[in-house]
Amino acid sequence: MVKLMVVVPKTRKEMPVTTLSVPTIGSAGKTGFWRDFRPVVDYSKCTGCTLCWIYCPDGAITRQEDDSPKIDYDYCKGCGICANECPVKAITMQREGE
Amino acid sequence: MAQTVIDTANHIAAYAAKAARVQVIAAYPITPQTSIVERIAELVENGELDAEYVRVESEHSAMSACIGAAAAGVRTFTATASHGLVLMHEPLHWASGSRLPIVMPVVNRTLGPGWNIWADYTDSMSQRDTGWLQFYCADNQEVFDTIIQAYKLCEDERVLLPVMICLEAFILSHTYMPVRIPDQDKIDDFLPPYKPKWFLDIDNPLSHANIVSPEWYMEFRYMMQEAMENAKQLIPKIDKEYGKYFGFEHGGLIDKYKCEDADLILLTMGTIGSESKIAVDNLRKEGLNVGSARVRVFRPFPKEEIRKLAENTQMFTTIDRGISFGMEGFLAEETKASLCNQEDQPLIAGFIAGLGGRDVTFKNIEKIAKKSAEWMRRGRVEKETVWVDLRE
Numbered sequence: 001m002v003k004l005m006v007v008v009p010k011t012r013k014e015m016p017v018t019t020l021s022v023p024t025i026g027s028a029g030k031t032g033f034w035r036d037f038r039p040v041v042d043y044s045k046c047t048g049c050t051l052c053w054i055y056c057p058d059g060a061i062t063r064q065e066d067d068s069p070k071i072d073y074d075y076c077k078g079c080g081i082c083a084n085e086c087p088v089k090a091i092t093m094q095r096e097g098e
Numbered sequence: 099m100a101q102t103v104i105d106t107a108n109h110i111a112a113y114a115a116k117a118a119r120v121q122v123i124a125a126y127p128i129t130p131q132t133s134i135v136e137r138i139a140e141l142v143e144n145g146e147l148d149a150e151y152v153r154v155e156s157e158h159s160a161m162s163a164c165i166g167a168a169a170a171g172v173r174t175f176t177a178t179a180s181h182g183l184v185l186m187h188e189p190l191h192w193a194s195g196s197r198l199p200i201v202m203p204v205v206n207r208t209l210g211p212g213w214n215i216w217a218d219y220t221d222s223m224s225q226r227d228t229g230w231l232q233f234y235c236a237d238n239q240e241v242f243d244t245i246i247q248a249y250k251l252c253e254d255e256r257v258l259l260p261v262m263i264c265l266e267a268f269i270l271s272h273t274y275m276p277v278r279i280p281d282q283d284k285i286d287d288f289l290p291p292y293k294p295k296w297f298l299d300i301d302n303p304l305s306h307a308n309i310v311s312p313e314w315y316m317e318f319r320y321m322m323q324e325a326m327e328n329a330k331q332l333i334p335k336i337d338k339e340y341g342k343y344f345g346f347e348h349g350g351l352i353d354k355y356k357c358e359d360a361d362l363i364l365l366t367m368g369t370i371g372s373e374s375k376i377a378v379d380n381l382r383k384e385g386l387n388v389g390s391a392r393v394r395v396f397r398p399f400p401k402e403e404i405r406k407l408a409e410n411t412q413m414f415t416t417i418d419r420g421i422s423f424g425m426e427g428f429l430a431e432e433t434k435a436s437l438c439n440q441e442d443q444p445l446i447a448g449f450i451a452g453l454g455g456r457d458v459t460f461k462n463i464e465k466i467a468k469k470s471a472e473w474m475r476r477g478r479v480e481k482e483t484v485w486v487d488l489r490e
Binding site: 016018023093 | 258304308321
């Protein structure tokens with residue numbers, strides 16, 4: 001097995017023969033940077049229906065023990081689909097920086 | 099036990115895949131390739147070959163399936179022809195860029211229109227810049243031997259590029275010839291199981307073919323070019339080693355016949371190279387000092403060997419079963435490019451012959467050689483590209 005690098009090589013000799021990546025957070029950039037609006041969950045309203053988890057196009061939502069969503073802000077691009085799908089309006093979109 | 103079988107090149111290719119113990123085959127039918135994957139299906143079905151046989155919905159999917167399998171670290175095989183090959187064009191780049199050692203016979207067939215299923219090199223030649231190695235075979239024995247050699251070559255960590263094994267439609271694909279198939283034990287010894295440098299593994303997750311910024315992209319391309327150069331060194335060695343094991347050698351990069359003292363050398367590929375040998379013998383009886391050099395490997399192109407041949411001859415005549423429209427025959431172009439900046443270049447005449455499966459016999463080749471010899475005596479190539487037996 002080739003030794004996988006988690007550091008960026010400095011010379012060609014240190015490079016693998018093709019592009020290989022090990023899973024590291026933000027290895028190709030954290031796409032959360034793209035976000036203008038941030039989904040915020042009101043857990044008192046959440047019923048654990050998991051619709052937001054199902055619809056998130058980026059897999060940026062994980063299911064917690066009680067089926068409530070946990071949003072990964074490193075990758076959430078702020079598309080708002082989760083807020084749109086939530087049947088009890090437990091997710092609201094708030095402008096970044098406010 | 100080693101045995102001699104009499105069979106078509108397509109069935110022989112299937113037996114070579116079995117002898118190489120391929121583990122995944124992606125299969126999609128296309129004339130004149132179909133009988134390769136059909137025979138493999140029988141071998142898998144009757145238990146002679148322990149492999150996954152994946153029936154895909156197109157050639158684009160066939161190559162994609164091979165990429166997935168090869169990235170998972172197993173020995174992978176598919177076969178195609180003509181329109182099937184050109185439909186694969188995009189994933190061909192993904193396979194070579196990912197440095198995956200896939201071996202694929204290409205049964206050379208025309209591209210339409212006009213719709214035609216016969217021999218022509220336009221299909222594989224249109225893929226020459228995809229980063230795949232390309233071997234061109236002259237007989238059924240060479241098809242078997244080259245498939246085994248190709249796995250050894252492309253799985254070498256100095257190469258790690260996929261390989262096309264090109265063979266002409268019907269002239270080889272559906273023609274029965276005797277072929278010696280060596281002992282499986284000896285083949286296993288020559289070709290040990292594939293040990294990948296990296297593979298997709300759920301316990302040790304990684305991904306390949308990811309995004310690369312301009313800062314790094316060029317280095318990956320340079321390494322592919324380096325791998326091609328390494329292959330050029332390894333091909334003759336592996337061919338010789340194969341010869342020691344099994345008794346068959348095919349000339350390494352170029353299969354040379356009576357070139358040492360030849361004033362005129364016929365540069366050919368594939369079965370035209372076999373016919374050329376007959377033509378050479380006949381012409382020598384008539385006093386024409388001619389030799390035959392069959393270019394067996396087109397990528398990497400053996401330009402150093404072409405230069406060496408050029409040193410001791412007065413003229414090259416290339417015969418191409420295909421043309422790069424708007425320029426010349428593929429072999430003519432590469433030969434001329436190889437000799438650029440060299441001193442004392444021989445004359446080079448280019449002939450186009452055999453498109454769409456038209457026969458190229460030793461008699462056609464003798465005519466080509468005699469025309470060339472006329473120009474050689476006059477010291478001038480009077481027509482740069484000649485279409486052989488073209489209707490007025």
